[in-house]
Amino acid sequence: MPGLTWDPIITRAAEIVRGYDIPVTLRQLFYRLVSEEWIPNAIGPYKRLSSLTAELRRTDDFPRLFDRGRRIARPAHWDGPAAAMDALIEQYRIDRTADQDVQLWLGVEKNALAGLLEDWFDDYGLPVIPLGGYSSESIDRVVRDEVLADGRPAVLIYAGDFDASGMHIGRSFVRFTDCWKEVRRLGLSEAQVFDLDLPVLPGKPKDSRAPGFIQEFPMIHTVHDFGSESGKRIPVQVEVDAVDPYLFHDWFTDAIAEFLDEARFEAAKASEAADIDRLRDAAATLPD
Numbered sequence: 001m002p003g004l005t006w007d008p009i010i011t012r013a014a015e016i017v018r019g020y021d022i023p024v025t026l027r028q029l030f031y032r033l034v035s036e037e038w039i040p041n042a043i044g045p046y047k048r049l050s051s052l053t054a055e056l057r058r059t060d061d062f063p064r065l066f067d068r069g070r071r072i073a074r075p076a077h078w079d080g081p082a083a084a085m086d087a088l089i090e091q092y093r094i095d096r097t098a099d100q101d102v103q104l105w106l107g108v109e110k111n112a113l114a115g116l117l118e119d120w121f122d123d124y125g126l127p128v129i130p131l132g133g134y135s136s137e138s139i140d141r142v143v144r145d146e147v148l149a150d151g152r153p154a155v156l157i158y159a160g161d162f163d164a165s166g167m168h169i170g171r172s173f174v175r176f177t178d179c180w181k182e183v184r185r186l187g188l189s190e191a192q193v194f195d196l197d198l199p200v201l202p203g204k205p206k207d208s209r210a211p212g213f214i215q216e217f218p219m220i221h222t223v224h225d226f227g228s229e230s231g232k233r234i235p236v237q238v239e240v241d242a243v244d245p246y247l248f249h250d251w252f253t254d255a256i257a258e259f260l261d262e263a264r265f266e267a268a269k270a271s272e273a274a275d276i277d278r279l280r281d282a283a284a285t286l287p288d
Contacts, residue, residue, distance in 0.1 A: 004045065009038050010052055014062055023066035023119055024245045025112045026050055031242035034199045041199045066116060085283040092276055096125045096268040102181070102259050103152045105129060105143075106252065109160035109169055110241060113248075120249055124256065124265070131160075134169055140176045153181035157255045159248070162188035163203045163237035164213035186251040190217050193238050196247075202226040203237035210235040 016032050017024055030039075030046050039045040056062035078084040097104065106121065107129040108114050114130030121128075129135075129143060147154045156174065160166045166188075174183050193200065200220070203210065205228065213235050214221050226234035240248070 004039060004048075006048070006052060009033065009049075010056070010062070012036070012038055013049065013053065017063040017065065020245055022245060022249055023064075023116060025066045025116065025241065026053070027112065027239070027241040028245050029053075029065065031199060031239070032244070035197070035242070041201060066112065066119070082283060082286045085279070085286055089276055089279045089283060092272070092279060093125060094268060094272045094275065096123075096265060096272065097260070099264045099268060100259075100261055101152065103147065103150050103154045104256060104259055105147075105154060105156045106256075107131065107156055107158040107170070107173070108240070109133070109166060110239075113159070113240065116245075116248075117252065121252065121256065124260070126256070129173075131169055131173055134165075135173045135176070137176075140173065144177045144179045147177070147179040154179055155259050156180050156183045157186065157252060158183060159186045159240050159251065160188065161237065161239050162190065162193055164207045164209040164235050165204075166237075166240075167213060167216075168209050184255050186255060187243065188238055188240050190220050192243075193220060196243065198238050198242045200224045201237045201239075203235040205229045205232040205234045207235065 013029055013033060016029060026049070027046075030049055031041075033039050033049070034041045039049065053062050053065065057064060076087075078087060104124075104126050105128075106117050106126050108117060109131050111130045111132045114128050117128045127146075129139075158170050160170045170183075170185060174180060188198070192198070207213075210232065214233055217236075220236055221233075224236050226236070228234060243251075
């Protein structure tokens with residue numbers, strides 16, 4: 001990009017990624033660089049950052065970034081019964097939250113961030129819902145059916161963008177599923193945008209929810225006035241990816257801790273370990 005010297009930017013980008021002991025996405029890295037004023041908050045620098053880091057990652061000259069969108073599809077296969085049993089033992093898990101008073105669900109607007117939640121909180125085995133924009137009738141029904149079949153009170157812990165549609169996406173999902181005892185929306189809020197000094201972008205003036213969003217949050221639209229387009233005032237847009245990954249991780253960690261009984265969770269893991277011992281005993285009797 002004209003006016004940007006990319007060598008020191010990439011050096012700083014690698015330092016940022018290596019500074020985390022949790023996975024981070026390209027968008028999270030981009031917003032860290034924006035917040036440190038290394039690059040402007042625009043699509044051109046984002047694409048350039050993506051292409052340069054991808055080139056370096058291919059030669060192991062840049063640390064890995066989290067990418068949930070691509071995987072290899074291949075049927076599972078084993079060399080024999082013993083190998084199959086070993087594979088089963090490796091992946092065997094019970095529902096570690098079955099004895100909890102509530103059923104906990106984690107929700108997030110972005111697919112990539114849902115992958116991070118799965119990675120970060122895999123030990124708990126909590127269900128993660130990536131809305132990826134507005135949810136569909138089918139996923140709404142599946143979630144509602146599972147929640148009602150479980151029978152325990154259900155708690156949804158959710159995070160999404162601060163923009164006209166982003167604020168509505170979570171509300172819409174909650175309304176259509178209609179099965180939650182409590183919904184904890186961790187962010188983003190107008191106060192968090194100001195407190196964390198997050199990058200603010202112009203949103204979509206043609207979004208049908210823009211006028212209501214501007215009316216609901218007049219302060220941020222006064223501070224960040226992007227004017228109008230075709231006679232329609234431009235709303236702000238702040239992406240949840242811009243939150244520091246450690247902080248985003250801590251939001252969910254703290255919220256989960258409010259509802260999850262750690263002693264019961266550890267008891268479930270102990271029961272699971274006993275099951276695995278029995279499976280290993282059975283595997284010892286199988287031929288190679």
